[in-house]
Amino acid sequence: xxxxxxxxxxxxxxxxxxxxxxxxxxxxxxxxxxxxxxxxxxxxxxxxxxxxxxxxxxxxxxxxxxxxxxxxxxxxxxxxxxxxxxxxxxxxxxxxxxxxxxxxxxxxxxxxxxxxxxxxxxxxxxxxxxxxxxxxxxxxxxxxxxxxxxxxxxxxxxxxxxxxxxxxxxxxxxxxxxxxxxxxxxxxxxxxxxxxxxxxxxxxxxxxxxxxxxxx
Amino acid sequence: xxxxxxxxxxxxxxxxxxxxxxxxxxxxxxxxxxxxxxxxxxxxxxxxxxxxxxxxxxxxxxxxxxxxxxxxxxxxxxxxxxxxxxxxxxxxxxxxxxxxxxxxxxxxxxxxxxxxxxxxxxxxxxxxxxxxxxxxxxxxxxxxxxxxxxxxxxxxxxxxxxxxxxxxxxxxxxxxxxxxxxxxxxxxxxxxxxxxxxxxxxxxxxxxxxxxxxxx
Numbered sequence: 001x002x003x004x005x006x007x008x009x010x011x012x013x014x015x016x017x018x019x020x021x022x023x024x025x026x027x028x029x030x031x032x033x034x035x036x037x038x039x040x041x042x043x044x045x046x047x048x049x050x051x052x053x054x055x056x057x058x059x060x061x062x063x064x065x066x067x068x069x070x071x072x073x074x075x076x077x078x079x080x081x082x083x084x085x086x087x088x089x090x091x092x093x094x095x096x097x098x099x100x101x102x103x104x105x106x107x108x109x110x111x112x113x114x115x116x117x118x119x120x121x122x123x124x125x126x127x128x129x130x131x132x133x134x135x136x137x138x139x140x141x142x143x144x145x146x147x148x149x150x151x152x153x154x155x156x157x158x159x160x161x162x163x164x165x166x167x168x169x170x171x172x173x174x175x176x177x178x179x180x181x182x183x184x185x186x187x188x189x190x191x192x193x194x195x196x197x198x199x200x201x202x203x204x205x206x207x208x209x210x211x212x213x214x215x216x
Numbered sequence: 217x218x219x220x221x222x223x224x225x226x227x228x229x230x231x232x233x234x235x236x237x238x239x240x241x242x243x244x245x246x247x248x249x250x251x252x253x254x255x256x257x258x259x260x261x262x263x264x265x266x267x268x269x270x271x272x273x274x275x276x277x278x279x280x281x282x283x284x285x286x287x288x289x290x291x292x293x294x295x296x297x298x299x300x301x302x303x304x305x306x307x308x309x310x311x312x313x314x315x316x317x318x319x320x321x322x323x324x325x326x327x328x329x330x331x332x333x334x335x336x337x338x339x340x341x342x343x344x345x346x347x348x349x350x351x352x353x354x355x356x357x358x359x360x361x362x363x364x365x366x367x368x369x370x371x372x373x374x375x376x377x378x379x380x381x382x383x384x385x386x387x388x389x390x391x392x393x394x395x396x397x398x399x400x401x402x403x404x405x406x407x408x409x410x411x412x413x414x415x416x417x418x419x420x421x422x423x424x425x426x427x428x429x430x431x432x
Contacts, residue, residue, distance in 0.1 A: 168384015200416030
């Protein structure tokens with residue numbers, strides 16, 4: 001039994017490695033169970049013994065991408081608590097710029113993270129959702145200092161909104177389709193927008209409070 | 217000759233209609249030249265007499281989507297010049313909310329607009345780029361009042377950046393994947409963020425000016 005479960009774990013890693021190489025090089029479009037099986041040295045059917053479905057395998061690669069992203073965002077973090085709202089605003093800008101660098105450097109696998117849709121109306125598994133939460137927690141940290149009276153739920157939602165805004169600027173900016181910018185210009189546009197949001201935080205706070213009042 | 221060119225124009229319209237129905241219902245994934253030809257009552261080869269390539273046909277549908285979006289953004293426009301920066305900020309928020317409503321209502325064809333990539337490294341044709349410019353001009357209008365001393369090139373770039381930020385909030389918000397929000401909450405998050413950017417506009421102006429200085 002022990003040896004079989006070892007074998008299972010080894011195969012699992014080998015299949016994730018193979019899928020990761022394919023996704024990092026060509027995105028989701030080139031992913032075929034047949035090719036993965038060949039690369040991992042197993043039968044196609046074996047994939048479905050080791051993973052519930054191909055979506056699970058893709059999420060395992062997505063999880064590695066999220067971990068890389070999490071580490072990249074964490075890397076430039078201030079080694080001490082924020083001394084002021086200015087510090088916190090700087091850190092929000094730093095996070096946005098780190099996100100841009102990550103996306104510019106790992107464009108194909110980063111796009112795959114957002115392009116992947118679960119088949120057959122399957123829900124995202126909880127472990128994957130938890131890993132996303134961990135990522136957003138990095139954005140929540142400066143918000144605690146910038147908007148100290150915001151309750152935790154509203155802060156969680158706001159962190160996602162700011163992430164989405166940054167993601168939009170990065171995604172369309174790197175696309176060079178609607179918004180064609182060189183990387184240095186993209187950096188300064190991104191920094192300026194995030195800085196403006198941080199400086200307009202009282203307005204943000206006021207708006208969120210009044211929308212909560214009106215929905216109660 | 218006249219009759220042949222009439223026939224050409226009729227076929228062109230019929231093929232765009234067929235592609236529009238398919239894209240509006242199922243997005244780009246379901247688009248097959250064979251099906252379009254059958255629906256338009258012509259041979260598959262005829263598509264390539266009438267259009268340079270399938271990309272051109274897809275862009276013609278994209279152009280209709282852009283025109284619908286342009287009209288939707290224009291619809292709620294203030295019938296008079298802005299009386300104050302407050303007016304202009306309100307209009308920026310209105311544009312963002314109109315964008316959200318459009319995307320929520322026409323999700324499939326709206327997504328197709330962003331998912332489409334030209335094949336074989338083809339450039340986007342100028343007529344399509346011009347139509348995008350027209351759309352961004354709606355975002356530039358309030359910026360003239362909000363940041364009157366920004367030069368036109370910087371304003372054009374900033375309009376695209378703000379569009380991208382709004383797009384990111386809308387796209388990830390409607391996805392219900394990373395950011396799961398109900399539509400009313402998404403509305404208030406979007407409005408709050410845009411309002412914060414408008415209220416932080418001096419910071420934005422300052423950042424853009426200093427990044428221009430450092431790149432000279």
